Amino acid sequence: MTPETKLSRHPRLSALLLLAAGALQTLTFSPFSWWWLGPASIALILLVALPLPAHKLFRAGWLVGFGLFGSGASWVYISISQYGNTSVPVSILLTVVFVAGLALFHGLAFLCWGKLAKHSAVRRLILFPAVWLLADWVRGWLLTGFPWLYLGTAQVDGPLAGFAPIVGVHGLTFWILLTGVSAYGLYWLVRQQHHKAALAVTALTLAPWLSGPALKDAAWTIPSDAPLSVATMQGNVPQLIKWDPAYLKDQIVTYLELTQQDWERDLILWPETAIPLTQDQAGAIFEHIETELAPGSTLITGIPWYGFSDRLENFTFHNSIMALGNGDGMYHKQKLVPFGEYVPLQQWLRGLIGFFDLPMSEFSRGPEHQVPLQVGDTLVMPFICYEVAYPDFVAVNARGAGLLITISNDGWFGDSIGPHQHLQIARMRALETGRYLIRGTNNGATAIVNHHGEITESIPQFTRATLRGEVFPVTGLTPYMQSGSWPILTLAAILIVFSRERIIPRSA
Known part of the structure; x- marks a missing residue:
């Protein structure tokens, strides 16, 4: 049975600790990068929540989620x-609703945790990582998903980074959870004077943390001997004028001027919607770009697309990216941001407040199984903004490409922690896939990331500048690209089956 503690008899203090434990997880992510707080947060959650009766666990989980998303996604x-x-009052209200809604995932996960484990402390400890992990996975796809603030992402700079190409971000999250569980279990074993068992648990828990750094330089993929010369332009166009027709010419001139010295680069990258016109209106701009590009150069740019879709049987907009010059291809964004790129229930919400009428919020989702872009002889898989946050989506689509690019306009998030988190997420995708990644943004941070998830070149936020460097296309697939997250999700499901009451007694 889970014994009552002094802490569990003080609900207000318990609530504060659960909120704090959730907020601690935000500090594991960029720009703070205190990755070691991940296991500490989990141990604190268990210290407070493990003794609680099952009917109180929904509230406990919701408080953890509110602490996490209230601090980590308030941007x-x-x-x-x-x-x-x-207006400010309505903005605050919508932000609270957003954060409170996301916290429901943790609340429901903790409720399931209590229902499955009942009063058994052993079952609760075994089930906790499995239930949390499955809740993360559900959060990543339900209602288009919010695959943000996964604990494993913080390990791109931590000791477990070497395992990312093997098990992916969910696998890293699982071991962080297991480490927190082990820390709590060690506390109990030492109190019960089970010192040999405590030593065994310590050794098993620390093994991946100690061996991970040795795997960081493992050669899962093979970089080409011939690098591509790259330039990507950061226009730093203010968001408030982005879609103002009066500033259209200024924006195009900005990117042309930034590219003036780089038309001979193998790959030139402009960010998301760098051309604020649909492709059918931008013919003159394309012609000018084609005349400037050197014979072996390719320019890839973000641009809205408008036309008739056979798949949708209607005229529609897509948020897209296309290749010009010594390249070819058009990609339409598949993972759209609710309210930013489309409005759910728009027949009721359009016109209520300004937020439901943002410019270019009528995009349609692109088709599945789109082919990579062609850059000379290199296949490049593009991802637009939010898409890079989906680990399995990136891993599957990157299989046929030797290089990744992601374009974004993080001007929507101002001088907040959101863009820092976004770059860290992109770095995790490069690490998982063993591929170089070029990140082109409107206002930062624009960067080149190598196949180990390390930034090799970058431009500071809120500057108008050009980033130049080299990337190496790779061949081969990492283990994670071949299997995806299914092995670790299957393990979570096995733990739930193993922890049934018929296998582990109620009294354990």
Whole structure:
């Protein structure tokens, strides 16, 4: 049975500790990168929540989630208030609703945890990592998903990074959870004077943390001997004028001027919607670019697409990226941001407040199984903004490409922690796939990331500049690209089956 503790008899203190434990996880991510707080947060959650009766666990989980998303995803307020033409009180209300809604995933996960484990402390400890992990996975796809703030992402700079190409971000999250569980279990074993068992648990728990750094330089993929010369332009166009027709010419001139010295580069990258016109209106711009590009050069740019879709049987907009010059291909974004790129239930929400009428919020989702872009002889898989946050989506689509690019406009998030988290997420995708990644953004951080997830070149935020460097296309697939997250998700499901009451007695 899970014994009552002094802490469990003080609900207000317990609530504060659960909120704090969730907020501690935000500090594991960029720009703070205190990755060691991940296991500490989990141990604190268990210290408070493990003794609670099952009917109180929903509230406990919701508080953890509110602490995490209230601190780690509150940057959405900037999008709503500064760029959504929405009053401060309504912006605060919508942000609280957003955070509280995301916290429901943790609340429901903790409720399931209590229902499955009942009152058994052993079953609760075994089930905790499995239930949390499956809740993370559900959060990543339900209602288009919010695959943000996964604990494993913080390990791109931590000791477990070497395992990312093998097990992916969910596998790293699982071991962080297991480490927190082990820390709590060690506390109990030492109190019960089971010193040999405590030593065994310590050795098993620390093994991946100690061996991970040795795997960081493992050669899962093979870089080409011939690098591509790269330049990517950061225009730093203010978000408030992005879609203003009066500033259209200025934006195009900005990117042309930034590219002036780099038309002979193998690959030139402009960010998301760098051309704020649809492709059918940008013919003159394309012609000018084609005349400037050297014979072996390719320019890839973000641009909205408008036309008739056979798949949708209608005219529609896509948020897209296309290749010009010594390249070919068009990619339409598949993972759209709710309210930013499309409005759910728009027949009721359009017109209520400014936030539901953001510019270019009528995009349609692109088709599945799109082919990579062609850059000379290199296949390049593009991802637009939010898409790079989906680990399995990136791993599957990158199989046929030797290089990754991601374009974004993080101007929506201002000077918040959101863009820092976004870059860290992109770095994890490079690490998982063993591929170089070029990140082109409107206002930062623009960067080149190598196949070990390390930044080799970058431009500071909020500067107008050109980044230059080299990337090496690779061949081969990492283990994670071949299997995806299914092995670790299957393990989580096995733990749930193993922890049934018929296998582990109620009294354990």
